[in-house]
Amino acid sequence: MTRRITVTAEHTYDVLIGSSLLGELAPLLGGDVRRVLILAPHALATTAEAMREDLLAGGLEAYIAEVPDAEEAKTAQVAAFCWGVLGQADFTRSDAIVGLGGGATTDLAGFVAATWLRGIRVIQVPTTLLAMVDAAVGGKTGINTAEGKNLVGSFHSPRGVLADLSTLETLPRHDLVAGLAEVVKCGFIADPEILTLIENDPDGARTPGSAVLAELVERSVAVKASVVSQDLREASLREILNYGHTFGHAIEFTERFSWRHGAAVSVGMVYAAELARLAGRLSEDVVARHRAVLELLGLPTTYRGDRWPRLLEAMRRDKKTRGDMLRFVVLEDVARPTRLEGPDPTLLTAAYAEVAVDQASSIDL
Ligand SMILES: NC(=O)c1ccc[n+]([C@@H]2O[C@H](COP(=O)([O-])OP(=O)(O)OC[C@H]3O[C@@H](n4cnc5c(N)ncnc54)[C@H](O)[C@@H]3O)[C@@H](O)[C@H]2O)c1
Numbered sequence: 110m111t112r113r114i115t116v117t118a119e120h121t122y123d124v125l126i127g128s129s130l131l132g133e134l135a136p137l138l139g140g141d142v143r144r145v146l147i148l149a150p151h152a153l154a155t156t157a158e159a160m161r162e163d164l165l166a167g168g169l170e171a172y173i174a175e176v177p178d179a180e181e182a183k184t185a186q187v188a189a190f191c192w193g194v195l196g197q198a199d200f201t202r203s204d205a206i207v208g209l210g211g212g213a214t215t216d217l218a219g220f221v222a223a224t225w226l227r228g229i230r231v232i233q234v235p236t237t238l239l240a241m242v243d244a245a246v247g248g249k250t251g252i253n254t255a256e257g258k259n260l261v262g263s264f265h266s267p268r269g270v271l272a273d274l275s276t277l278e279t280l281p282r283h284d285l286v287a288g289l290a291e292v293v294k295c296g297f298i299a300d301p302e303i304l305t306l307i308e309n310d311p312d313g314a315r316t317p318g319s320a321v322l323a324e325l326v327e328r329s330v331a332v333k334a335s336v337v338s339q340d341l342r343e344a345s346l347r348e349i350l351n352y353g354h355t356f357g358h359a360i361e362f363t364e365r366f367s368w369r370h371g372a373a374v375s376v377g378m379v380y381a382a383e384l385a386r387l388a389g390r391l392s393e394d395v396v397a398r399h400r401a402v403l404e405l406l407g408l409p410t411t412y413r414g415d416r417w418p419r420l421l422e423a424m425r426r427d428k429k430t431r432g433d434m435l436r437f438v439v440l441e442d443v444a445r446p447t448r449l450e451g452p453d454p455t456l457l458t459a460a461y462a463e464v465a466v467d468q469a470s471s472i473d474l
């Protein structure tokens with residue numbers, strides 16, 4: 110059965126969650142479309158070719174641009190390569206891009222679509238858990254620069270999102286587990302039932318095809334859709350989706366993107382929880398629940414203790430920073446997110462001490 114969750118943004122679109130959704134692509138492209146460019150990494154080459162043949166059979170010009178894997182795709186050079194492909198094939202404003210892959214691919218595809226001719230259609234076809242529950246939904250697009258993570262980008266909503274759960278069958282286990290960090294995030298910021306489902310059946314949560322994983326995907330997309338529909342451009346409420354990301358992005362940048370995004374966000378949520386506790390906002394019980402649920406899934410909750418200056422420098426470039434003031438999303442309780450603005454530097458280092466270990470986390474993520 111296909112589940113449909115609607116997002117209201119600069120236009121209204123649906124996230125379809127189910128299986129065998131390829132047939133849903135053509136209606137999303139629009140009647141006036143002539144050309145489609147599929148952006149996909151090598152891991153999705155077979156699926157991309159099947160999609161291209163389907164589009165050709167439907168009378169469209171269809172192209173594939175193979176993009177580098179994972180974070181390597183999110184660069185100005187790769188975006189420029191894609192613009193070159195679009196230019197060579199004469200893509201117009203009535204043509205479309207499909208982002209097929211994980212969050213790195215959908216972030217790039219969204220950014221290329223947002224910038225080509227100042228904006229053409231993009232349809233997102235996420236194939237990782239993380240992209241299904243988060244990256245492909247909501248219209249945040251972006252690439253990295255030498256100075257930091259996601260520093261260049263735009264808000265450009267997709268025409269639709271096709272989340273085919275059967276694609277998760279081939280996803281490496283560590284990528285599936287990393288995606289669960291964003292699911293847990295949705296549980297802590299908005300939907301505690303997500304946490305209960307994981308606590309009751311952590312193995313099911315990590316098993317493609319399970320009913321519990323399907324429910325986790327639906328609930329997480331519902332959280333994201335609700336938030337984005339209220340605040341597309343992150344004027345205020347949308348910041349809650351950044352829970353755990355200030356410290357998490359700093360880890361990713363410090364580690365030169367060798368850490369998966371979800372793994373870094375996992376540690377980032379524990380950091381944010383400790384910060385809230387030290388600031389007198391959050392109980393020890395809820396902090397302990399962070400560690401417990403993340404560790405139950407095999408996600409990391411610690412980070413090496415010798416990186417503070419680099420982490421702090423990276424955190425200053427977070428998009429929530431205003432002037433010299435760092436701002437964090439923290440919790441007052443489960444499902445009660447708030448902001449901590451300009452915390453005392455001693456609190457920041459004290460929270461780091463709570464997640465710091467002698468060596469890099471021993472969890473292989
Ligand atoms: N725009 C947003 O709102 C948003 C939200 C969350 C995360 N993100 C971004 O998403 C990125 C992380 O996304 P991710 O975790 O999906 O990582 P990813 O895109 O790097 O994909 C992880 C790996 O899985 C492979 N893969 C993808 N689908 C597969 C499949 N079905 N079978 C086998 N292999 C497959 C990819 O080739 C890659 O090696 C980060 O760049 C993060 O910043 C963006």
Ligand SMILES: O=C(O)C(=O)C[C@@H](O)[C@H](O)[C@H](O)COP(=O)(O)O
Binds near residue numbers: 243259
């Ligand atoms: O959709 C959002 O808003 C989010 O913050 C979701 C995050 O999970 C995601 O990683 C996002 O790309 C981070 O955004 P950024 O603005 O901190 O770059």
Ligand SMILES: [Zn+2]
Binds near residue numbers: 291370374
């Ligand atoms: Zn994220």
